[in-house]
Amino acid sequence: MSAVEQIASIPDSADRGGVRFLSEAGPFWRLLIRGTGLVLVTLGVYRFWLVTDIRRFLWGHTEIAGDVIEYLGTARELLFGFLMAIAVMAPIDVAFVLAALDLGRLGRICGVLGLVMLLVLGQFAVYRARRYRLTRTLFRGLKFYQTGSSWRYAASAVLWWTLIVLTLGLAYPWARASLERYKMHHTFYGDLQGRFDGSGTRLFIRGFPLWLLIVAPTLASLMVTVHAVDWAGVAETVNHGDGDVLGGIEGANPGFAAAILSVLLAATWAVVAAAILYPAFQALVLRWWLSGLRFGAIAATSRLRAGSLYSVYTRFLGQALVLAFVIGIMAAVLFFLIKVVSQAFGLGETAETLATVTAFALYVVAALGYSTLYQVGVRLRLWRLGLESVELVGLGALNGVKAAEQTSSALGEGLADALHVGGY
Numbered sequence: 001m002s003a004v005e006q007i008a009s010i011p012d013s014a015d016r017g018g019v020r021f022l023s024e025a026g027p028f029w030r031l032l033i034r035g036t037g038l039v040l041v042t043l044g045v046y047r048f049w050l051v052t053d054i055r056r057f058l059w060g061h062t063e064i065a066g067d068v069i070e071y072l073g074t075a076r077e078l079l080f081g082f083l084m085a086i087a088v089m090a091p092i093d094v095a096f097v098l099a100a101l102d103l104g105r106l107g108r109i110c111g112v113l114g115l116v117m118l119l120v121l122g123q124f125a126v127y128r129a130r131r132y133r134l135t136r137t138l139f140r141g142l143k144f145y146q147t148g149s150s151w152r153y154a155a156s157a158v159l160w161w162t163l164i165v166l167t168l169g170l171a172y173p174w175a176r177a178s179l180e181r182y183k184m185h186h187t188f189y190g191d192l193q194g195r196f197d198g199s200g201t202r203l204f205i206r207g208f209p210l211w212l213l214i215v216a217p218t219l220a221s222l223m224v225t226v227h228a229v230d231w232a233g234v235a236e237t238v239n240h241g242d243g244d245v246l247g248g249i250e251g252a253n254p255g256f257a258a259a260i261l262s263v264l265l266a267a268t269w270a271v272v273a274a275a276i277l278y279p280a281f282q283a284l285v286l287r288w289w290l291s292g293l294r295f296g297a298i299a300a301t302s303r304l305r306a307g308s309l310y311s312v313y314t315r316f317l318g319q320a321l322v323l324a325f326v327i328g329i330m331a332a333v334l335f336f337l338i339k340v341v342s343q344a345f346g347l348g349e350t351a352e353t354l355a356t357v358t359a360f361a362l363y364v365v366a367a368l369g370y371s372t373l374y375q376v377g378v379r380l381r382l383w384r385l386g387l388e389s390v391e392l393v394g395l396g397a398l399n400g401v402k403a404a405e406q407t408s409s410a411l412g413e414g415l416a417d418a419l420h421v422g423g424y
Contacts, residue, residue, distance in 0.1 A: 015065075015395035021384040022068070023061040028380050031057055032372045040368060048082070049075040054375070058383055059137065065395045072143075073136035081132075088121075123157035124150050127183070134187065142403055148186030156182065168215055173207060174200035180289065189295055190401035198292025203285070210281055214273045221266035279309035286382075290390055297394035304389035312385070316377040323373060327366050334358050 035050035052075040059071035127150040134144040160175035177200035184196035283306040290302035335355060342351030 016391065016393050017065045017395050019387045019390045019392065020063045021061055021387050022063055023057070025376055025380060028057060029376055032375055036368050036372050040364065045079075048078040051075070051078060055133075058380075062387060064139065065392070065398060067140050070138040071136055072138055073133070077132075085125075119158050119161075120151075120154045123154035126157070127153040130183065139189070140398065140401075142190040142401060144187065144189050145404075146183070146187050148182065153179070153182055168219075169211060170204075173203035176200065176285070176289075177203065177292075180292065184293065188404065191404040192296045192298075192397065192401045195294045196292045197294055198288050203288050206284055206288070207281065210277050210284075213277065214270050218263070218266040218270045221262045225260070225263055279313050280306040283309045286386055287389070290386060295397070297397040299393050300390050301393075302386070302389045303391075304386060308385050309382070312378055312381045316374065319373055319377055320370065323366075323369055327362060327369070330365075331358075331362050334362070 031053055032050075035046065035053060038046040039050060052071075052073060055071045055073065059069040062069050127148075131146040131150075134146045137144045157179055160171065160179065163171040164175055177196070177198055180196040180198060184194040187194035283304055287302045287304040290300055290304070293300045335358065338351055338354050338358065342348070342354075
C-alpha cells in the first residue's frame with residue numbers, strides 16, 4: 001500500500017494539517033549578504049555564526065500544526081566542534097603525507113588505511129551531525145533526539161556505498177531505504193519514536209527509467225567496443241610496437257577509432273543526460289523520502305512535482321549567467337585599468353602583482369557570490385517547496401508526547417564540516 005493510500009485509509013476525523021514556510025526570500029538575502037561579508041572580513045571564521053543564523057532562520061520560519069520550530073545550537077559549539085575535528089583528522093593527514101612521500105610498502109599501507117578511515121569518518125560525521133542538530137531542535141517545548149551507534153551506521157553506509165559503486169548505482173534505492181530506516185528508528189520527539197516506511201523497491205521501479213536513459217547508452221557502446229576490438233592483436237601491437245602504439249592498434253583494428261568515438265559520445269551523453277534529469281531524480285527521491293516519514297501515529301505524504309524543481313534550477317541558471325556576465329565586465333574593466341596605469345607609470349612587476357591580487361579577489365567574489373545565490377535560489381526554494389508539499393495526518397498524537405531527551409556534542413558537526421559532508 002502506497003503512502004497516499006495509507007493516508008487515505010485514515011478516518012476523516014483524524015487530525016490533518018500541512019506545513020508552511022512563513023518568510024519570503026528578502027530577509028534571507030539580507031542575512032546572507034551581511035554574513036558573507038563578515039565571512040570575507042574574518043577570513044572564514046564567521047562562517048560558524050552564519051551557519052547558525054541560517055538554521056535559526058529556516059527552523060524559525062517553519063510552521064507545523066500552528067507552531068514554529070526553534071533551533072537552539074550556537075556558533076561557539078560549531079567552532080569548538082570543528083577544532084576538535086581537526087585534532088581527530090591529524091593522524092589521517094599524516095597517513096596521506098606518508099603515502100605521498102612514496103615510502104614503499106609503508107606509504108601504500110598508510111594511504112589505504114587513511115582512505116578507509118576517511119570514508120568511515122565521513123559517514124560517522126553525518127550521523128553524529130544529525131544527532132547534534134536534532135538535540136538542538138525544539139518544538140512545542142520538547143526536543144528531538146537520536147540514539148543508535150554512529151560507528152554501526154558508518155560501517156553500514158560504507159558497505160552500501162561500495163555496493164552502489166559496484167552496481168553502477170542500481171543498489172542506491174535499497175541503500176537509501178536501509179539507512180533511512182536506521183536513522184528514523186533511532187529518532188525521537190520526546191517519547192514519540194520515529195520510523196521510515198519508504199520502500200527501496202518502489203524507489204527502484206520509479207527511478208530505473210532515469211538510470212536507463214543515463215547509463216544504458218554508455219554500457220551498450222562499451223560492450224560493442226569490447227566485442228569489436230581484436231584484443232589479441234592489441235596485445236601483440238603493444239608488445240612489439242615501434243613507438244606508434246596507437247597507430248599500430250588502429251591499423252590492426254580498422255573499427256577501433258570509431259568504437260572509441262562511440263564510447264566518448266556515449267559518455268558525453270551520460271553527463272548531459274544526468275544534468276538534465278537531475279531535478280527529476282531529486283524530486284522523485286525527496287517525494288519518496290518525505291512520504292515515508294512517520295512519528296508514532298503521525299504520517300506524512302508529499303505531492304512534490306518535478307516541474308517545480310526544474311523551475312528552481314532554471315531560474316538559478318539564469319541568475320548564475322547574469323552574475324558571470326557582471327563579474328566578466330568587472331574583470332575586463334579592472335585589468336584594463338591596471339594595464340593603462342602600468343603603461344603610464346611604468347609599474348612593471350608591480351602591475352603583475354596587482355593583476356594577481358585582482359584575479360584572486362575576483363575569484364573570492366565569484367565564489368561567495370555563487371554560494372549566496374545558490375543558498376537563496378536553490379536551497380531556500382527547495383526547503384519551501386519540500387515543506388509545503390507535505391500533508392500530515394494523526395497530529396492529535398502531538399498532544400500526548402512526554403519529555404525525554406539526550407544531549408550531544410558538536411564533534412560530529414565539526415567532522416562533517418572538515419570533511420565537507422555537512423548540511424543544514
